[in-house]
Amino acid sequence: MSRSDTPAVTVRNLSRSFGDAQILTDLNLDIAPGEFIALLGRSGSGKTTLLRALGDLDNCYTGTIAAPAGRAIAFQEARLLPWKTVRQNVGIGLTNVQRATRVDIALGEVGLAHRADAWPATLSGGEGQRAALARALVREPALLLLDEPFASLDALTRIKMHRLVESLWQAHKPAVLLVTHDVDEAVLLADRVLVLEAGRIAIDERVEIARPRDTADPAFQRLRAKLLRGLGVEIPEPRTEDRTPPQLRVVERREAVA
Amino acid sequence: MTTAAAIPNAPSRFRLPRRAVSPLILIALWEIGSRIGLIPARILAAPSQVVATLFDMIASGELQSNLVVSLGRALTGLALGGFIGGGLAIIAGLSKRGELAVDPPVQMLRTLPVLALVQLFIVWFGIGETPKILLIALGVSFPIYLNLYNGIRGVDPKLIEAARTFGLSGPALIRHVILPGAMPSLLLGLRMALTVSWLLLVIAEQINASAGLGYLINNARDFLQTDVIVVCLLVYAAIGLTADAGVRALESRALAWRPSLIKG
Numbered sequence: 001m002s003r004s005d006t007p008a009v010t011v012r013n014l015s016r017s018f019g020d021a022q023i024l025t026d027l028n029l030d031i032a033p034g035e036f037i038a039l040l041g042r043s044g045s046g047k048t049t050l051l052r053a054l055g056d057l058d059n060c061y062t063g064t065i066a067a068p069a070g071r072a073i074a075f076q077e078a079r080l081l082p083w084k085t086v087r088q089n090v091g092i093g094l095t096n097v098q099r100a101t102r103v104d105i106a107l108g109e110v111g112l113a114h115r116a117d118a119w120p121a122t123l124s125g126g127e128g129q130r131a132a133l134a135r136a137l138v139r140e141p142a143l144l145l146l147d148e149p150f151a152s153l154d155a156l157t158r159i160k161m162h163r164l165v166e167s168l169w170q171a172h173k174p175a176v177l178l179v180t181h182d183v184d185e186a187v188l189l190a191d192r193v194l195v196l197e198a199g200r201i202a203i204d205e206r207v208e209i210a211r212p213r214d215t216a217d218p219a220f221q222r223l224r225a226k227l228l229r230g231l232g233v234e235i236p237e238p239r240t241e242d243r244t245p246p247q248l249r250v251v252e253r254r255e256a257v258a
Numbered sequence: 259m260t261t262a263a264a265i266p267n268a269p270s271r272f273r274l275p276r277r278a279v280s281p282l283i284l285i286a287l288w289e290i291g292s293r294i295g296l297i298p299a300r301i302l303a304a305p306s307q308v309v310a311t312l313f314d315m316i317a318s319g320e321l322q323s324n325l326v327v328s329l330g331r332a333l334t335g336l337a338l339g340g341f342i343g344g345g346l347a348i349i350a351g352l353s354k355r356g357e358l359a360v361d362p363p364v365q366m367l368r369t370l371p372v373l374a375l376v377q378l379f380i381v382w383f384g385i386g387e388t389p390k391i392l393l394i395a396l397g398v399s400f401p402i403y404l405n406l407y408n409g410i411r412g413v414d415p416k417l418i419e420a421a422r423t424f425g426l427s428g429p430a431l432i433r434h435v436i437l438p439g440a441m442p443s444l445l446l447g448l449r450m451a452l453t454v455s456w457l458l459l460v461i462a463e464q465i466n467a468s469a470g471l472g473y474l475i476n477n478a479r480d481f482l483q484t485d486v487i488v489v490c491l492l493v494y495a496a497i498g499l500t501a502d503a504g505v506r507a508l509e510s511r512a513l514a515w516r517p518s519l520i521k522g
């Protein structure tokens with residue numbers, strides 16, 4: 001992955017509290033252009049709070065945030081306007097020229113061309129999420145913020161959406177911040193996995209597993225276990241005793257980087 | 259207007275004749291009662307007489323010309339009241355300051371029975387067209403205000419936030435998000451406003467009118483022409499039904515996106 005020296009996102013000493021509750025405390029974070037970040041953390045740890053600050057939906061924080069102007073958000077609930085068709089929803093806020101040239105392409109990319117004239121109320125959950133994704137991507141953002149976009153999808157649709165997001169990311173290369181509860185999803189998609197805890201980034205793991213990734217890959221399993229432990233979930237150690245050469249190779253590679 | 263409630267889920271055409279049986283029997287009894295002198299014409303004209311008078315009044319153009327006058331009053335009052343009520347609702351709905359300025363006085367005025375203002379309006383505006391139209395406008399502005407205001411406040415803030423992140427703000431936000439979101443409530447308010455405007459029209463036209471359906475009724479009363487009165491009542495009812503059907507049609511067009519209205 002090529003990374004330029006100027007980060008897409010720079011967060012310094014970000015603090016945010018609601019009343020007495022201090023949610024984010026002197027949080028620091030850099031995201032490189034085109035980097036895919038997954039953000040994990042317990043429920044209520046402040047992931048959405050961080051995402052909203054990055055997305056300029058909240059400005060009641062202290063500290064500094066430098067983020068590109070071209071930002072787009074896909075929310076956990078698709079948040080499509082029910083009185084506009086899918087095509088109109090995707091084209092919201094665009095210029096006429098952009099609307100004419102980009103909207104149908106974006107809908108094609110997420111596989112929704114055939115539903116372009118449908119009302120949102122008639123979409124399935126996954127279709128709604130894809131429409132929301134198209135609406136974010138059509139803006140060609142430099143920073144794409146995704147707040148648990150797959151949380152309400154069934155396992156199969158979720159796998160499809162993972163592939164879709166990965167391929168769209170590879171095609172357009174925005175920096176991505178994906179908030180998720182799913183450790184597998186994080187390891188599968190991200191260049192870096194962050195864990196938010198006690199108001200700070202407590203874990204910052206680079207994922208060096210080659211894409212496309214496979215959840216059955218032992219390296220995948222080990223990173224997953226490590227992250228789960230970081231999240232306070234004790235799971236049995238992956239069989240470290242009977243290490244086979246391929247596993248060893250991956251471990252060495254990972255340690256060489258770390 | 260209460261009959262309107264029976265119309266909406268208009269059952270299939272096969273059931274209409276069955277439902278028409280009892281009204282037809284009543285009309286037949288009424289006709290017989292009139293013929294044998296049980297119901298004197300100065301109390302209530304016979305149905306056949308009413309129909310004959312209806313055709314006479316249409317043939318002479320008397321009905322149409324007075325109907326146009328009444329419709330003009332109702333529509334002018336409706337437009338004025340809709341404009342005022344809608345405008346105030348937008349002001350109150352879109353900002354806290356607007357709410358503080360507009361909502362308390364409107365809620366206070368709302369408790370006044372509009373009908374009790376008739377005499378005051380005559381004192382203020384005389385007995386011409388002005389008090390008639392203003393009375394209708396005043397009565398109409400409340401249901402429009404209350405429903406649109408509630409509708410605006412009820413728009414999902416998450417949708418507004420999302421639309422903002424995609425670059426909508428100011429008038430575009432109002433046009434694409436807030437007003438469409440409030441549309442179901444606004445249409446409900448419009449239906450209530452139509453009922454009110456029609457009711458107030460009947461009352462307002464009792465104020466010394468020289469044309470209009472109310473004038474016809476007043477005149478007929480002086481000459482004990484119950485047939486003319488019944489014709490005018492039928493016209494009032496027919497127009498109330500038509501207006502309601504009109505809003506319903508508007509609703510199914512403007513709210514085509516609603517899950518309940520989306521067709522297979």
Ligand SMILES: Nc1ncnc2c1ncn2[C@@H]1O[C@H](COP(=O)(O)OP(=O)(O)OP(=O)(O)O)[C@@H](O)[C@H]1O
Pocket residue numbers: 018023041042043044045046047048049050
């Ligand atoms: N507007 C608000 N007012 C008061 N408290 C808030 C507000 N928004 C969030 N909080 C609190 O801040 C904490 C962090 O919320 P946040 O939504 O960021 O959590 P999260 O990590 O996204 O959780 P989840 O995984 O459940 O979505 C929670 O305890 C929440 O109750």
Ligand SMILES: [Mg+2]
Pocket residue numbers: 047048049
């Ligand atoms: Mg959250």
